[in-house]
Amino acid sequence: MFPVNLSEVSEFRLLGFSEVSNLHPLLFVVFFSLYILTLMANTVIALIINGDNTLHTPMYFFLSQLSFLDICYLSVIVPKILENLIVGTIGISKEGCATQMFFFLFFGVAECFLLAAMSFDRYVAICYPLHYTIIMNSRVYKSLVAGIYICGTVVGLMHTITTFSLPFCGLAINHFFCEIQPLLELLCGNTSPNEIQVIMLAVPVIVSPFLLIIYSYIRIIVTILKTSSAESQQKAFSTCSSHLLVVTLFYGTASFMYLRPKSSYSASVDKLLSLSYTVVTPLLNPLIYSLRNEEMKGALRKRWRKIICVKIKWTISTVSGDFIGIFHCICSVKRASK
Template sequence: MQRKNFTEVMEFIFLGFSIFGKHQITLFVVFLTIYILTLAGNIVIVTIIRVDRHLHTPMYFFLSMLASSETVYTLVIVPRMLSSLILHNQSISLEGCTTQMFFFVTLATNNCFLLTAMGYDRYVAICNPLRYTVIMSKGMCARLVCGSFGTGLVMAVLHVGAMFHLPFCGTVVDHFFCDIYPVMKLSCVDTTINEMINYGVSSFVILVPVGLIFISYVLIISTILRIPSTQGQKKAFATCASHFTVVIIHYGCASIAYLKPKSENSIEKDLLLSVTYTIITPLLNPVVYSLRNKEVKDALCRAVGKNIF
């Protein structure tokens, strides 16, 4: 059927957290606190990396790009969610929904491939240290960052182009932002092709980076185990610990959210997973890199010391 045979939907209404009734104010306070901590943590990381010359290395360049991307990623979703909790304004225009989904897919994909670039950086640093500065040149770092963002743009164009070509009959989205499946459910027509596109894109964005990171860490671990001294092994493992922790958290949440069987979908589970990867995960990244990374902690101490004295 053609789109003109249906009444054109001009806006959507988020169901959001209305199922929690009187607890919405409590949720607002909790989410606002987490959001402020997330913004503060990512801004501090970007600032420290920029001003501290000891952190002007490819590893921290990628970390600053990830922190910047996470900051914009949360800006796309969280402020509107917070306003809906306190003001009970749950509507969004069709254009607003399109824009939100476009940036969400772009930045989520970008984050996945930035983590892959960081894994490649650790592989080169440990497995090929003598050529590290040659391989991980400024040009290579720039190409990896541009490639990550470009991949995100391509995936977003595929998703959003296929999604908003559909005619919509419903207007109530069982979610707090324009995520793919909740909006797809409102279509008047069969969405099998869209579901295939979504599963294909999700598999590519999750499984390809995970596969590359897995190969990197197999090679990294095999190299570390050949280091004769225990102290050397600990030091090598320490340089990968923060990245590996973030990878597990990030891809674990993404895999459960987008690769689980459709039959297991439920509003409560989907909301919980979405809160995890849109609010909790962006907070954990700066926390992990601050608490588990000695160089970042030392840079913070140097910055605080300069300000005090």
């Protein structure tokens, strides 16, 4: 059958994981569990950073932004995956598909640049410690974050407007969300200009931040080798290797998706790759960047002790019928916070 021009299409069909329909119940449990776990981890990190004055520094400001981006990034994708696993092939309006594509690109591009900003922050802190407060003042790091969101908006709008202004010759998206590559498969006629546009935008968005991260970590490692003890070097190398692992996973899979022509597109492979940076990376980020951090763990333990203290004293005061326990607890919490 010849393809029909569907430029007036009002709805697409997301095929999702239709090729493994027998595994849908298992996949639903796995994705739902990962989703809840990731939301909880990133929410806890954001709340702890915002609630602890000792963590109001550029590094933790970036970490709180990373947690926010991961929550939003994941929430753009996973609800549709869960719906697909329950219902099977699902419909999504053209407007809904365009909206999902825009926010996916917006949060994804913002995270690319945010990871680079975080590595630059560590580079300045370790290589130029005496000038750190001057270089990374509040105006600078807040401007960096504002620029990150502006870049995400521009890239998201460019890709979304360009893609959805063209005629489609198909309705079935062989993916679990509206991503660029499977949508290019549905466009009518020659899509080479669109492929070139995707690649040309992907180079500064993916490659440039990745090179900045690599350069920053090389300088960090060189500085650590010159100045630190063997124990400190081992600890620093462990942290750097963990960060680089997450960065490589995120940028590597994204590069493979967007720095290649449509002719090499494989639906099954690309679904697996998409899962790595849409589901796995947001789960790893809080574990690697935050929960392995000693200051972060200290703030978490302090907050947990406060909660336990309040609960115990409240229970005691309720049972005894007086509020002496609460008074002592409030005093101890104030002393702990000083």
